[in-house]
Amino acid sequence: MRFLRQSLTIAAKDLRAEVRTKEAINASVSFALVILLLFSFAFDPSGDQIKEMSGGLLWLDFAFAGVLILNRSFARELTNDCLDALLASPVPGAALFLGKCLANLVLLLAVELISLPVFGVFYNVHWATQFWPLMLVVVLATWGLTVVGTMFSAMTVNLRLRELMLPTLIYPMIIPALMAAMQLTTVLLAGQPIGGADMLWLRLLVGFDIIFTALALTLVETVLIG
């Protein structure tokens, strides 16, 4: 109980700081829109092929924009040695990590919920027909992205080449979650329910979340404190 309260305190702190400065979320939302624009040059946006590619495009957009937020997650604590102060506080490393994950989840979901209608408008995709199953997939996949991303953000926070290392490490690692999310989203955006063979992808997504959350919570103390 105490652990959860500590995590929520950290999450609230991060969200409050972000709401006041809006430094990561503004950059991330505008980047997401820029990528949506760029996609339109890569293929014919009015054609039929968009239906088959929609899930893939959407998740590439989310993954690119999301890394901007994840990058700031621990980096924002570097000024004035805030990270050291956080580590010296009675909050355990795992609670600090979980708090940051929750804050990142909220921020990433916000970016995604802004981009989704824009994507629908630009590419003529009816995304709301399977709204709740789509939200389930979005939350599950975003959690996977967040857990791996926040963990690597903690690992690379002290590096000179942080901005270069983080995407290089994150993208290959989250491929299982991205793959599943792309498949499921394509099905849902076409207006069909998840079922039959697609359940395998949903199971993969849930399995990915469980395995990496457990791994990260076990190992994060070592990364942060040593």
Added chain:
Amino acid sequence: MRQKVMILMCSLAAVLLARNLYVILLSLPDEASQGAIYRIIFFHLPSWFTSFTAYFLAGVASILYLVKKNSVYDAFAVSVTEIGTVFTAIGLVTGMIWARVIWGVWWTWDPRLTWAFICWLIYVGYLMLRRAIEDPSARALNAAVLNIFSFTTVIITYKAIDWWRTQHPGPVLSFRTGGGRIESGMESMILWNWLALMLLSAVLVMIRMRQEQARREVDALRREVHAL
């Protein structure tokens, strides 16, 4: 003593490889449907076995490092991971040559191939992360954690031919099929070649670990000079 062991293992590997090459090229017959190109399997499979063994050992060494904080485990982990990435690259390239002849294309986005490539990228990322961190103990810690994360992709790559329907040929060796997929003479050549590559890898790991040890000594001396 260590030098002698290394020379002995190296010459053993050389003799084995020479003998294996003789048998593979001159004594074994062509495969019924594939012709001469099937011989690439004698290097393709052992390379993958060697790289997976290397990644497994790297994962174990990383866990041991986190538990015991002894830098020898870190040196071992980086040495075997380097071996692993080299043999993954050999495995990918030999596979591509085979695919060019049999499938007509160098590469296809099939789950097994894709995962093998992801696996290589992730371990290259591990090696890059090590270069980016200057402080030795922070480097060892973060690298160990990343190595444990990375091992999940090795498991997926290994099981990809069971989980997805793929174009990549299924398992051939008896320990996975229960026998019957491959001539015993050919199977034993795969295993002999694996042994030769493992011996070679062991020598390379020993050389690499000595380098890591030397580097630590140089670091320590540099710090001492700096302090003076």
